[in-house]
Amino acid sequence: MxxxxxxxxxxxxxxxxxxxxxxxxxxxxxxxxxxxxxxxxxxxxxxxxxxxxxxxxxxxxxxxxxxxxxxxxxxxxxxxxxxxxxxxxxxxxxxxxxxxxxxxxxxxxxxxxxxxxxxxxxxxxxxxxxxxxxxxxxxxxxxxxxxxxxxxxxxxxxxxxxxxxxxxxxxxxxxxxxxxxxxxxxxxxxxxxxxxxxxxxxxxxxxxxxxxxxxxxxxTDGVTFEQGVQPIGLEKALQAFRDKADIALSYEIPYQPREERKPIITYSMNNFMIDAGKGQPWNPLNLPVLSGSDKKPLTDKPLAGKPASDLNLTKEEAIAKATAAFGLLKGYKLDNASYNEQIDPTTGKTSASWSLRWNVDSSDKDSKLRGFEGAWANVNAKTGEVTNFSRNIPYTVDGQTKFEPKVGLDEAKKKAIEFVRQYLPAHTHQLVLDDAGLQQVSEEQLKELRTWDIRFNRVIDGVNANHENVSIGIDRETGQIVNYYGSLSEIDYPTTKPEVISEEKAKDLLFSQYDVQLSYVASQGFGTYAGNSIMDQKLKVMIAAGEIPPSALNASGKVEAKLVYTLVSKYTREPFFLDAQNGQWRNASNGEPIVLETVKATDIDGHWAQRELQLMLDYQALDLKDGKVIPNQAMTRGEMIKMLVIAMNGGNYGIYYGAERTASFKDVANGSAYFAYVENGVDRGLIDPGTNFNPNEKMSREDMSQLIVRALGYKQLAENQDVFNKNFADASELKHVGQVAIVVGLGIMSLSDGSFKPSEDVNRAQAATAFFRYLQKREELQQAPRFY
Known part of the structure; x- marks a missing residue:
């Protein structure tokens, strides 16, 4: 080796x-x-x-x-x-x-x-x-x-x-x-x-x-690796990435925020590779390198107001809406119609829709739809808008996978724009045609495209709206709309772009999360691999079904690997995004500010609890103050429950409770920094709901012993106080002898001159050490695996 x-x-x-x-x-x-x-x-x-x-x-x-x-x-x-x-x-x-x-x-x-x-x-x-x-x-x-x-x-x-x-x-x-x-x-x-x-x-x-x-x-056997290329060098490659990167503003909405779900304006950029010899963008499978297109919407103002949301369509009315938009489905018969209601977790509003499905009428012997599978549509039952439509068509035409299209790109774009203007008039001022990918498709690849896929991005005053878009698929043979998807929400976005950091500063921050690496990448296919290649199997099924062209795989036996520069992410622990207003990194799950690098405190080197404190810092179970952890500072009850819950959750601090969750304590309301941890502590049985939690009060040693005993699952055992050793010098001061005896007996907490000192405050170093020992004992005491 x-x-x-x-x-x-x-x-x-x-x-x-x-x-x-x-x-x-x-x-x-x-x-x-x-x-x-x-x-x-x-x-x-x-x-x-x-x-x-x-x-x-x-x-x-x-x-x-x-x-x-x-x-x-x-x-x-x-x-x-x-x-x-x-x-x-x-x-x-x-x-x-x-x-x-x-x-x-x-x-x-x-x-x-x-x-x-x-x-x-x-x-x-x-x-x-x-x-x-x-x-x-x-x-x-x-x-x-x-x-x-x-x-x-x-x-x-x-x-x-x-x-x-x-x-x-x-x-x-x-x-x-x-x-x-x-x-x-x-x-x-x-x-x-x-x-x-x-x-x-x-x-x-x-x-x-x-x-x-x-x-x-x-x-992989039989790979031909590109030879004779003089790489441009890491410095020039980085500059090429910066020059070619498409930096865009977008609204992102964390899916598990601590507070109400609100859009956060962010900077992001497209991901691509650089040809090591030419210094130009490149990617595998000869697909075009997508980039942003003109941000100008279809119209300056909406063509109409938003439709009323009080229609409550019947099944027949929903069918009529779908057929009016996409034409009568001759040769099909309705196979299923279902009605659904649900509450949007983002807006809290109730939506209703009809889901319709048609199949080819097998009783029609003269049907020209042989090879077609069916059609589907979703109709908003309150507004009458069709939100989705799909009609399955075979990839081949008269048995051929390559053909000369009868409908050109310009004609397809014109048809798609007309459809949007007619059926989405309230949104035309926020829909931007994005045809950058289609304009870069090679002539050979164009011959294998069965449909023109025309996309409109939702852009509000130059800011992409949380990946919302409208996609329209037009059959290149017939000119019919065979696919339609609209993901336009009722989220309350800002009408004008907020103040943001400069694009150049955003580039500095975005590129700081990557290293540039020289590597070979296969230009086509996914390799010969005697294993369970799920990707290979899926691709073959998609090709056989006509969903993608055969050229997506290299079946010629010739495998080429190209020399390229790639961006290598330095941080892979969790998804995150860049806040465009202040340049902070935020957790994509809850929107909380995060630090990408390992958190280092300036005041714990050589400390007796350095290992334990650093562990809690790594998982943000402890917060720094001016770069210091302040080991001897007393812990508050809120900080303590946060530390324990994060430790029990394996480091996952993105705990979420929606607006529907009623606060268990008056002084820790929904939206408080400690709300999710306190509520999770209640759900786990670590604490009992009551009037006040007092999150800012200091945590005593005896209160911490109760938390740890409950975390171990020994709450009921601890209540049998008669079975525990009470030989503490200050036993008379203890309210919970069983809990104290357990944590001392297990070595999680210790005595000082034979005394437990139940009312003494717990500092940060002591808390981190106690929870580290809790983690040790949890492994030792866990139940044995069950046979299956």
Whole structure:
């Protein structure tokens, strides 16, 4: 194995590397069986023949035992031969072996191994056990570096000849986990000519105990890598990205905000690659690099007011609205009509709609609709507006996948604009035609387009409205509208653009979240991979159904990889966006301000609780004040419940309660910074609802002991005070002897000169330490896994 330790690869690598899914448990008596699964044929496939394996079942079994440790009490449950599509139009064989361990007819553990049917390589491994005696420890026994060392050992054993590079993206985003049941995902990317090819590579999964639970290998054969290119260099590549980036203003709405859902104006940019030799934008599959088009709406003012919302359409009236907009569906018959009402979580308004479905009338022997499947429509029952319409049409025309269209782009755009003006007159002043992609489609690709897809973006005073748009699909043969989708909401957007930071400053911030990386990327197709390639299977089905053209895949057997520069995200822990008004990063889930870099306090280096305080800072369970954590500052009740809830939720602080949630305490209303944590604490039984919570009061040691005992699930046990040791010097001052005895007995909290000091305030360092110990004991005391 040749291992290169350098920078991180492109972000798409993990998406393109698909691991092997575990086989389903066999229902009958365990037995080794073999079966062949054929791939679906599709237009453009050369042979479609399954390649016969050169590795027999018996050889695959022996190889599996060589590669991984399979305990003697594991029995071979099944051996399946599967076939997966490859670049040369062939189906590549792969053996999938499933080993299980049973105890009293219950499945106890399993190991899945995948062996390449041609070269005998290990392409996949997954292990699972429900051993009740094996509980994870906290903190994990192995840290990230130790897990990487274990993964390196697997590479040296299994892949001594492949040249790979360690992908440090996961390590850069790593935070110490909040539970012991943790898996480190160690990734290595293929290297060719000193450049990474991240669509190929190796994944090794190591748990906190140091056990390898997963392995996957993808290595594409027959790739031609671009040669003779002199890269322009990282500095010029970064400048090319800046010059070509389309910076746009948009309104984003967090889907789980702490307060009422309101639009936040943001800056964003398109994602693309740069041709390493030419310095121009490029992307795979020869698709055009999309960019923003003119922001001028169809009209300066709306052509009409918004329709009244009091129609309450009947089924017949809804059908009439749909057929008036899209024409009578001759040869179809209505198959289903359903009425639905729902409350919009964003606006709180009740909406009603009719969902209509037509199928081709099979009784019409003279029907010209052979190959057509049906049509669907949604009609707003209150306003009479048609919100969706779709008519399935075959991809081919007279058996041909390429044809000369009878309807040109200009004619299609004109028809789409006329439709919008007629049926969406109240929105024409906010709808902008976006045809940038269509204008860049090559002549060859145009011959395979069955429909013109005309898109109108909703833009309000130059700001895109939360990805809202209207999309119209026009048949290039008949000129009919065969697809229509409108996502225009009733959200209260600003009518004029707010004050925002400059576009140049926004670019600085947006590009600060990326590194520029030189890499190879396959120009077409998705590679030969003897594994469970869900992507390949889905694409073949889509092509066979006529949903995408065959040229989306390279079935010629020629695979080319291009040398490009890519933007590599530095931060992958959670989705976020850039607030255009103040330049802050915000969590996409709740809209709260976040810091992308690891939070560092200036006053905890060398502190006795540095590890515990840093852990709480990493998950924003503690807030900094002027860059300081102030370890000796007393914790408030609000801060304490926030810390505990975040710790119990595994670091997820995006807890959401809508306006319908009634506050459990008068002094922590919906919209308070502590509301979600207090309500979650109530739901978890950590605190009981009452008149006041007093979030700004200091937290006492005895009150903290109650929270921890409830978090452990020992509330009822603690109430049996007679069974607990009361030998505390200040036992007479305790209101909750059971709770104090539990936290002291478990070592979560300690005594001082034999006294617990129940009324003493808890400071930040003490709280972080107590919760760290709580996490340790939670792992030790958790219930054993159940058999299934």
């Amino acid at each position: 040749k291992l290169i330790k350098k920078a991180a690869p492109i972000a798409v690598a993990s998406a393109l590397l698909l691991s092997i899914a575990p086989q389903a448990w066999a229902a009958d008596e365990p037995a080794a069986t073999a079966s062949t699964q054929s791939s679906l044929p599709f237009p453009g496939q050369q042979e479609g023949k399954t390649v016969e394996p050169t590795v027999t079942k018996e050889q695959a079994i022996e190889l599996a035992k060589k590669y991984v440790t399979i305990p003697a009490d594991y029995k071979l449950e099944s051996a399946s031969l599967n076939a997966f599509w490859g670049y040369a139009g062939q189906n590549i064989p792969s053996w999938s072996l499933n080993y299980t361990k049973k105890i009293k007819d219950h499945y106890y553990a399993n190991i899945n191994v995948s062996i390449h049917g041609l070269n005998g390589k290990l392409t996949g491994y997954n292990a699972y056990t429900a051993d009740p005696e094996k509980k994870p420890s906290y903190p994990p026994k192995v840290d990230f570096q130790a897990a990487k060392n274990i993964a390196d050992g697997w590479l040296k054993k299994l892949n001594p000849d492949e040249t790979v590079q360690y992908n440090d993206q996961a390590e850069k985003s790593f935070r110490t986990p909040l539970n012991g049941n943790y898996t480190y995902n160690i990734r290595y990317d293929r290297v060719v000519n000193g450049v990474i090819f991240p669509q190929d590579g190796i994944n090794v999964d190591v748990n906190g105990e140091g056990d390898v639970l997963g392995y996957s290998f993808r290595w």
